[in-house]
Amino acid sequence: MIEESSSGDLWLAALVVVICLLCSAFFSAGETAFTAASRARMLMLEKGGDKRAQLVNRLLEMRERFIGTVLIGNNIVNIGVSAFATSVLVAIFGDGGALYATAIMSVLVIVFAEVLPKTIAISSPDSVTLFLSRPMSWIVALLGPLAITIERIVRLMLRPFGIRIGENTPILSASEEIRGQVNLLHKEGGVAKVERDMLGGLLDLEDLTVSEVMVHRTKMRTINADLSSEEIVREVLSSPYTRMPLWRGSQENIVGVLHAKDLLRALDAVGGDASKLKVEAIALESWFVPDTTSLRDQLKAFLAKKTHFALVVDEYGEVMGLVTLEDILEEIVGDIKDEHDLSVQGVRPQPNGSVNVDGSVPIRDLNRAMDWNLPDEEATTIAGLVIHEAQTIPDTGQIFTFHGCRFQVLRKSRNRITALRITPLQPVRGRES
Incomplete structure (x- = not known):
């Protein structure tokens, strides 16, 4: 038992x-x-x-x-x-x-x-x-x-x-956590490069300002308000853009923004006789925004005002350029082209592995096109990056090496670098972080 x-x-x-x-x-x-x-x-x-x-x-x-x-x-x-x-x-x-x-x-x-x-x-x-x-x-x-x-x-x-439970806060912000997850999924093959870039661009809207994506005033296409109505109509019809700033006296003195559709409606109302048009009466009021406005805030402002166009001014009220809704959307989805856009993109890969780049090409656009990670904290354009790193305005033919690439100045106009040849010396690190 x-x-x-x-x-x-x-x-x-x-x-x-x-x-x-x-x-x-x-x-x-x-x-x-x-x-x-x-x-x-x-x-x-x-x-x-x-x-x-x-x-x-x-x-x-x-x-x-x-x-x-x-x-x-x-x-x-x-x-x-x-x-x-x-x-x-x-x-x-x-x-x-x-x-x-x-x-x-x-x-x-x-x-x-x-x-x-x-x-x-x-x-x-x-x-x-x-x-x-x-x-x-x-x-x-x-x-x-x-x-x-x-x-x-x-x-x-x-x-x-002195140790208190619950006081530790995450080192990474919410957006950095999301970006890290997206990059990890891309590395593992779960997210395509285009999708990764779109999500990254969306997260970047808060960190970028309108001055970093605007069309600089030297590249703005404007119309002199003192021209005759017939000449203004021809200017608008020959332009690839639907909105054109009007100026009087000097190009910094913007008096309004002329919309091509408004002009055509007014022209139809007077029976096609351009001499009867009063262009300034048709023009929309100019909207000025500070150059420090974040893209996220500007996107909200565009949606609230139901408009697509704003002029960018500095702290002294001087016009620096213009920004459109399309400029902001391109930061998310990449370059948007239609049948009326200019075809020059400024990035031309060469058979030997180098890339010829216009000096005015934004660093962010070059990074996205070539899947590079050149820094864009200190400069907006690739020419600005070279000047910043060289600490001088280089001459044509000068060569610099930094960030794993060789930069050769191909052309220069006065104090501006207009063309560069960039040759990676090693695989340029993709944007994983």
Whole structure:
């Protein structure tokens, strides 16, 4: 009778060992899966009515309590499995059973309670998280009070050392986190380069100002308001643009903006007789914006005013250039061309691997076209970058080497670099960050 009772105890202890291993695997898989699960996908599933995703999001909102519960549960079952396994093997092999228990349980715990469940969880974290959401919520509800108590004890123990739980803030901003995820997905093949550039351009709107994307005043196509109506009509019809600033006296004195459609409507109203037109009466009022306005704010302003065109001024009120809605959209989707746009892009790759570039080409556009990462913090155009790095206005034929490229000045007009040849000396690092 005693032997039967002893045998029954051994089987019971062995059963407890198996149950403890399964519980340890459950806690290990849960910790890994919940940590790696996509918060964005869980929020999307919750909005779609998924109750399991709702439980997941609720657990992730109380992250410290969840982690504390998992650690407590895992430690309890791991201590339990070691204790019961030792008792079983000591009963079978005597004092040497403790050594056998240590060796056997180390292998079982590492393989079946740690590596195997964590590997399964990390390979499909979202699915595993949803599968474990309900039992995990029960465990947190059961062990939550104990976890809260232990958390408070830890806080009190750390206070003399000046360490306060919960005061640490993420190093990366939300936009940097998104950019990092997009770059990672692109590197893994989940996001195409075009999509990565579009998302990156959207995130950059807050950091860029209108002065970095505007058409400079030296390239603005304007019309002298003192010209005859017939000449103004011809100027508008020969222009590739639909909106033209009007000036009087000097090109900095903008008196209005003439829209081609408004001009054609007015011309139709007078029976096609251009001499009867009063152009300034047709022109729209000029809208001036500071050069420090961010692209995000300017985009909102364009949408609010329901217009696509603004003149950019500096702190002294001097006209620096113009910015359009299309200029901002191009920062997101890339260069937009239609049948009336000028075809000159200014970037011409050569068969030998070098690239001939107009000096006025923005660095951001060159980076996007060639998938380079030339810095654009100190200069907007590629000519400005060369001048900044050289600390002088170079002469034609001069060669400089920086940022992994050789820059040769091909043409120069007065104090402006008009053409460059850029030769990568090594693969120019793509924009991964």
